[in-house]
Amino acid sequence: MKFTVEKSTTINAPLSKVRPLIEDFSAWNSWSPWTVIEPDCKIDVKGKAGEPGHSMQWEGEIIGSGRNTVKN
Secondary structure (H helix, E strand, C coil), X not given: CCCCCCCXXXXXXXXXXXXXXXXXXXXXXXXXXXHHHCCCCEEEEECCCCXXXXXXXXXXXXXXXXXXXXXX
């Protein structure tokens, strides 16, 4: 089964501070609530940050497994 989840929020910070934290999956550990819950989960980041194909795959006992990929 394939599905898509979308959500939006307003962040009170300039784009120049927020964008690098979002588009580079290797930076997600610094802010993601999932890695706070399970800091030792396996995370594999591939590709160049912010470019199509950049991806992050994770697998944990508590947070489960999944993958994010930049499409465009």
